[in-house]
Amino acid sequence: MSHALITYFKQISQLSTSSEEALKALIQIQSIPKNQDLQHIAQTCKTLYFLKTGLARIYYFHDGNDVTEGFYEPFCLIARAESLFAGAPSKKAIQVLEDAEVWSISTQELSALYDDHRDIERLFTRLFERAYVQTIQRIENLQFHTADERYQLLAQEQSEVLRRVPLKYIASYLGITQVSLSRIRAKKS
Amino acid sequence: MSHALITYFKQISQLSTSSEEALKALIQIQSIPKNQDLQHIAQTCKTLYFLKTGLARIYYFHDGNDVTEGFYEPFCLIARAESLFAGAPSKKAIQVLEDAEVWSISTQELSALYDDHRDIERLFTRLFERAYVQTIQRIENLQFHTADERYQLLAQEQSEVLRRVPLKYIASYLGITQVSLSRIRAKKS
DNA sequence: AAGTTAATTTAACATTTGATAAGTGGATTT
DNA sequence: AAATCCACTTATCAAATGTTAAATTAACTT
Numbered sequence: 001m002s003h004a005l006i007t008y009f010k011q012i013s014q015l016s017t018s019s020e021e022a023l024k025a026l027i028q029i030q031s032i033p034k035n036q037d038l039q040h041i042a043q044t045c046k047t048l049y050f051l052k053t054g055l056a057r058i059y060y061f062h063d064g065n066d067v068t069e070g071f072y073e074p075f076c077l078i079a080r081a082e083s084l085f086a087g088a089p090s091k092k093a094i095q096v097l098e099d100a101e102v103w104s105i106s107t108q109e110l111s112a113l114y115d116d117h118r119d120i121e122r123l124f125t126r127l128f129e130r131a132y133v134q135t136i137q138r139i140e141n142l143q144f145h146t147a148d149e150r151y152q153l154l155a156q157e158q159s160e161v162l163r164r165v166p167l168k169y170i171a172s173y174l175g176i177t178q179v180s181l182s183r184i185r186a187k188k189s
Numbered sequence: 190m191s192h193a194l195i196t197y198f199k200q201i202s203q204l205s206t207s208s209e210e211a212l213k214a215l216i217q218i219q220s221i222p223k224n225q226d227l228q229h230i231a232q233t234c235k236t237l238y239f240l241k242t243g244l245a246r247i248y249y250f251h252d253g254n255d256v257t258e259g260f261y262e263p264f265c266l267i268a269r270a271e272s273l274f275a276g277a278p279s280k281k282a283i284q285v286l287e288d289a290e291v292w293s294i295s296t297q298e299l300s301a302l303y304d305d306h307r308d309i310e311r312l313f314t315r316l317f318e319r320a321y322v323q324t325i326q327r328i329e330n331l332q333f334h335t336a337d338e339r340y341q342l343l344a345q346e347q348s349e350v351l352r353r354v355p356l357k358y359i360a361s362y363l364g365i366t367q368v369s370l371s372r373i374r375a376k377k378s
Numbered sequence: 379a380a381g382t383t384a385a386t387t388t389a390a391c392a393t394t395t396g397a398t399a400a401g402t403g404g405a406t407t408t
Numbered sequence: 409a410a411a412t413c414c415a416c417t418t419a420t421c422a423a424a425t426g427t428t429a430a431a432t433t434a435a436c437t438t
Contacts, residue, residue, distance in 0.1 A: 062333045069328070082325050085318045118307075125314055129274045132321040136271050139258070139324065142331040143364045144251045147395075167416065175332040180395055182417055336425075356386065369425055371387055 003027070005050055005103050008075050012130075013123040022113055023120055028104045038078075038094040038102060045083035045090050047104050048124075050075060054100025055164055059172075060092040068173040070138075071097075071161045077127045097165055147176045148184050192216070194239055194292050197264050201319075202312040211302055212309055217293045227267075227283040227291060234272035234279050236293050237313075239264055243289025244353055248361075249281040257362040259327075260286075260350045266316045286354055336365045337373050 003024055009015060015023065029052065032038060038049060041060065049056075051074040058069040058080060069092060072078045083090030084107060096102070114121040141153055151174060155162055161170065171181040192213055198204060204212065218241065221227060227238055230249065238245075240263040247258040247269060258281060261267045272279030273296060285291070303310040330342055340363060344351055350359065360370040 062329075065333070067333055069332075081318070082322045085322055128321065129270070129317070132317065132324065133271045133274055135321065135324045135328065138328055139331065140251075142328065143258075144254070144256050144361070166414095172333070177396060178416080179397080179418090183395085186417075355384090366426060367386080368388090368427080372425085375387075 004052065005075070009123055013119065013126045015119050015123065016117075019113075019117040019119050022117055026105050026109050026113075030102055030104070032096045032100050032102050034096065034099050036096055038096055039080070039090075041091060041093045042089050044088060045080040046107050047079075048107060048110070049078040049094065050103040050105075051078070052101035052103055054102075055097045055160070056094060056100065056102075057097055057165075057169060057173075058092050058094050059169070066168070066172060068169045071158055071165065071169075071173065073158070073160065077131055079131075081128065081131065097169075142175060147174060147180060148187075150174045151181065151184050193241065194264070198312055202308065202315045204308050204312065205306075208302075208306040208308050211306055215294050215298050215302075219291055219293070221285045221289050221291050223285060223288050225285055227285055228269070228279075230280060230282045231278050233277060234269040235296050236268075237296060237299070238267040238283065239292045239294075240267070241290040241292055243291075244286045244349070245283060245289065246286055246354075246358060246362075247281050247283050248358070255357070255361060257358045260347055260354065260358075260362065262347065262349065266320055268320075270317065270320065286358075331364060336363060336369060337376075339363045340370065340373050 006020055006024055056072045060067055080090040080092050141150055168178045171178040195209055195213055245261045249256055269279040269281050357367045360367040
């Protein structure tokens with residue numbers, strides 16, 4: 001029986017049949033109601049998440065302000081890498097923005113497979129490489145674009161977010177205030 | 190005979206003696222004069238660099254403006270990951286900011302070692318993980334700090350850069366104009 | 379040392395964004 | 409339906425940053 005997440009993985013990197021089975025055995029699925037945290041602030045990241053349906057964000061608090069670090073759509077790897085790689089508590093939380101079905105994989109169980117399943121190790125190396133490249137592109141975006149341009153880019157790349165996410169979350173993601181974002185929107189129409 | 194870069198690598202991740210020798214055989218060293226590009230724009234990233242001495246930056250052009258993406262000190266991995274992982278030409282260049290001695294490793298030769306030397310593969314996975322985490326931290330910095338705060342943070346984390354690098358490069362790294370940076374500096378004294 | 383170029387600072391003004399507060403509209407509760 | 413809450417917009421003013429140009433300083437050449 002085919003598994004949608006495994007099918008997605010195989011597009012990224014080859015998997016032997018035995019690796020496919022071993023990996024499939026690790027994948028858990030759960031339903032999470034809107035606005036609930038998948039992982040709380042101060043927890044150490046030991047689980048990788050992938051949405052089957054819904055929408056999520058990673059956020060943290062800066063000077064008491066809620067700051068959205070990123071938005072995540074189905075099939076996208078969701079992890080707080082800075083915590084995972086260091087084995088240290090994260091100051092960030094993962095929150096589901098709509099009722100969602102979520103696949104999760106324990107990193108401990110996953111890395112136990114690496115010795116016998118090199119293709120699995122390479123798959124996840126690739127998944128993190130992709131996440132890394134997106135992060136690099138986001139820096140370019142923040143570094144030399146105006147707030148207006150950053151908004152346009154988000155509209156191009158994650159247009160669903162604009163339709164489904166409260167304005168305040170979008171504003172902090174763009175590095176501006178809610179009021180400023182509202183002004184930018186007003187100019188367009 | 191010990192090799193300073195290998196010694197550094199072994200602090201990051203264990204290496205067997207045979208892996209150490211195999212890796213050492215790939216490392217080239219060259220002297221590069223100040224202001225020269227180590228890699229030009231439009232080249233595909235196929236080499237990893239580490240400074241033995243000197244200082245470097247990655248830069249690109251945005252609307253005709255020279256934008257510095259990052260500064261690199263000795264022993265730090267220098268690579269244009271977005272090009273390397275995709276196998277596509279980079280729009281970025283690597284430039285040496287002072288006369289420098291540079292170690293380089295061909296990624297093609299390196300990945301040929303991965304099958305027989307899993308510890309080498311894991312070492313470089315770790316090096317890229319570290320680079321990834323730095324990138325994540327840089328986003329936090331750009332997203333919710335004022336220009337002034339970003340300047341202070343650079344002063345803390347890479348104070349050498351402030352002393353040794355032309356102002357215009359620092360300004361674009363911080364995402365502001367040279368004039369604005371000059372004003373920020375003036376306020377402090 | 380004089381001349382030339384590059385790097386940095388300063389000034390003046392325009393634009394963007396932040397901060398605060400008030401207003402509007404829609405949804406939910408009772 | 410009234411009351412309440414929440415999301416979003418609008419208005420006003422202050423602060424930060426961009427733009428352009430000129431002035432100063434430092435570095436390099438001859």
